[in-house]
Amino acid sequence: MFTGLIQDVGEVEVLESGAEGARLRITTVLGPEIGLGDSVAVNGACLTATAADRNGFETEAMNQTLDVTALGDIEPGARVNLELAMQASDRLGGHIVQGHVDGVGTVLSIEEDGFARRVRVELPDELLRYVVDKGSITLNGVSLTVADLAESWVVVSLIPETLERTNFAQVEPGGKLNVECDIVAKYVERLVAPFAGKDRE
Secondary structure, rough: OOOOOOOEEEEEEEEEEOOOOOEEEEEEEOHHHOOOOEEEEEEOEEEEEEEEEOOOOEEEEEEHHHOOOOOOOOOOOOEEEEEEOOOOOOOOOOOOOOOOOOOEEEEEEEEEEEEEEEEEEEHHHHHHOOOOOOOOOEOEEEEEEEEEEEEOEEEEEHHHHHHHHHHHOOOOOEOOOEEEEOOOHHHHHHHHHHHHOOOOO
């Protein structure tokens, strides 16, 4: 489990892709804190460390992960948001994030708004039903608040601290973002579906 508060922006040092999936080496200052088998959220996707040292860690992304996340488009040199799994004693400063990516959104526009930056992201229809105005959403592993909402997109407003500590400073229109919807919304839908006279799609 994660909180959506990014601890470091790492760099993809090595990427080996093939029919079996992808193997990555990511450099990060978090290397000394990562052990073999630890879970690390990489742009919001929960991956397992297969090796680690003080300069970074290695991990694997299976085809399923590459198919449902934006990691399939990643290239060597890419900067990625990183978060280690939370400890039971940690503050839950963001919201409950599983690292299970629900889909991929597309950046439609970016606008400066005083010291903040508003990013409008198009979401697949099947994800929009879990999003509410002023609710929580995870984009590239970052816990964010929905600032605006329409039939096909959401807007998040990023403060300078977020831009400095994540890879959102490099995001551009047309870019792909990993999306994880609020788990509470998905549980509520599942629980009320029988009373609504229909099963979950």
